[in-house]
Each structure stands twice: as C-alpha cells, then as structure tokens.
Amino acid sequence: MNFKAVIFDLDGTLLDSLKDLADTLNYVLGDNGYPTHDIDQFRYLVGYGMNELVRRALPPDLQNQRELLERLMQEMLARYAVTWKNNTRPYPGIDELLDWLDTTSIKKGVLSNKSDKFTKLCVETLLSRWKFDCVTGHHPGINHKPDPQGALLMAKEMKIDPAEILYVGDSNVDMLTANAAGMLPLGVLWGFRTKEELLESGAKLLVEKPQAIISILSANNTQSITP
Numbered sequence: 001m002n003f004k005a006v007i008f009d010l011d012g013t014l015l016d017s018l019k020d021l022a023d024t025l026n027y028v029l030g031d032n033g034y035p036t037h038d039i040d041q042f043r044y045l046v047g048y049g050m051n052e053l054v055r056r057a058l059p060p061d062l063q064n065q066r067e068l069l070e071r072l073m074q075e076m077l078a079r080y081a082v083t084w085k086n087n088t089r090p091y092p093g094i095d096e097l098l099d100w101l102d103t104t105s106i107k108k109g110v111l112s113n114k115s116d117k118f119t120k121l122c123v124e125t126l127l128s129r130w131k132f133d134c135v136t137g138h139h140p141g142i143n144h145k146p147d148p149q150g151a152l153l154m155a156k157e158m159k160i161d162p163a164e165i166l167y168v169g170d171s172n173v174d175m176l177t178a179n180a181a182g183m184l185p186l187g188v189l190w191g192f193r194t195k196e197e198l199l200e201s202g203a204k205l206l207v208e209k210p211q212a213i214i215s216i217l218s219a220n221n222t223q224s225i226t227p
C-alpha cells in the first residue's frame with residue numbers, strides 16, 4: 001500500500017498527557033469529596049472524551065446525575081485550561097517521526113476525542129514545529145470516535161481515499177475507528193493501553209517505537225519520499 005496520509009490519535013499516541021489529566025481530575029474529585037484514582041486507572045478512563053472521563057471517574061451510583069456531571073465538567077475544564085501542559089509532552093521519537101514525514105509528500109492529521117479547543121491548543125503549542133494538514137478534536141456536530149465520521153471528514157478534507165490512510169492510535173477506540181473508516185489500523189505500544197486490547201479491536205500492525213512507523217512507510221512509499 002502506498003500511503004498518502006497518516007492520521008494520528010493525540011493522547012497516548014503523540015502526547016503523553018496522562019499525568020496532567022489524572023492530576024487535574026483527581027484535584028476536582030478530591031475537592032468535591034469524591035474518591036480519587038491511581039494514575040494507571042486513568043489509562044482506561046481517558047480516550048472517550050472529557051465528559052466520559054469525568055463520568056467514569058465518579059462512583060457508579062453518581063454516574064447518571066446530570067447536574068453534578070455538568071458542574072464537575074465545568075470545574076475540570078477551568079482547571080485543565082491552566083494545567084494542560086504542566087507535564088504533557090510528545091513521546092520520545094515522535095519528533096524524529098514527524099521530521100521524517102516532513103521530508104515526504106505524505107500528509108498528516110490529528111484526530112482526537114479531546115475537545116477541539118484543547119486538541120488545537122496542544123498541537124499548536126506542543127507540536128508547533130510541524131505543519132499538520134488537518135487537526136480535529138471533538139466538537140458539536142461530530143460524533144466521538146469510534147464513530148468514523150471525523151476520520152472520514154478528514155480523508156475528504158485531505159482529498160485522500162480512506163484506504164490510502166494509515167491510522168495510528170493507542171486504544172481500542174482508535175482501532176475500531178480506523179476499521180470503521182476503511183483505514184489501516186496501526187496500534188502503538190507506548191501509549192495507555194495493552195497489545196491484547198489493540199489486537200482484539202482490530203489492529204493490523206503493532207509498533208513499539210515511532211521509528212518503526214518510518215520503516216513501515218518507507219518500505220511502502222518509496223516514490224513519495226523526497227530524495
């Protein structure tokens with residue numbers, strides 16, 4: 001396959017954002033008298049968007065209390081607006097991968113279940129060295145992943161057939177999204193979830209390091225690499 005674009009998930013794939021999300025929500029939970037969680041538990045809470053993150057972090061008997069959820073969500077958003085880049089950084093090797101992509105004609109996009117505002121803020125601030133062809137987070141009018149709507153809209157915007165897009169992510173949500181959109185799902189093992197989860201949800205390729213994506217793309221895309 002001659003890939004013409006790569007769509008990246010954000011949290012757990014390009015950026016290690018776990019600690020800032022965990023610290024911020026734990027502060028809000030603790031401040032309101034609710035139990036907090038170990039950072040590793042957040043690996044399974046993050047990935048479905050921030051509303052779901054807040055809901056799933058609450059004790060089960062409170063998860064359907066709409067007013068409470070809305071209030072905690074507002075507190076989370078206000079605090080995350082200050083804390084979002086305290087510790088959040090690209091994973092090791094991401095700079096090399098994005099630098100390499102810049103030497104090719106392969107387009108690149110970011111698709112996240114994070115809100116569109118925070119997705120763009122993260123990309124424009126923490127990945128400012130690179131130009132992305134498309135950056136989309138969750139916003140009204142678009143369904144959360146694993147609905148393929150966002151991925152298909154990006155393919156349309158980039159004018160690329162979904163079958164020619166490599167979709168890179170770290171969770172079941174991402175693998176399901178890629179399969180539903182007809183893109184090739186590549187699971188990364190440096191993110192929040194396990195190899196087993198990625199395989200069960202349809203990963204066709206797995207990589208341990210970002211450099212392995214360079215090898216996969218160069219083996220498949222010789223003609224698109226600028227000499």
Ligand SMILES: O=C(O)COP(=O)(O)O
Nearest residue numbers: 010011047048049112113
């Ligand atoms: O749910 C989140 O906020 C993280 O979303 P992402 O993994 O799709 O970037």
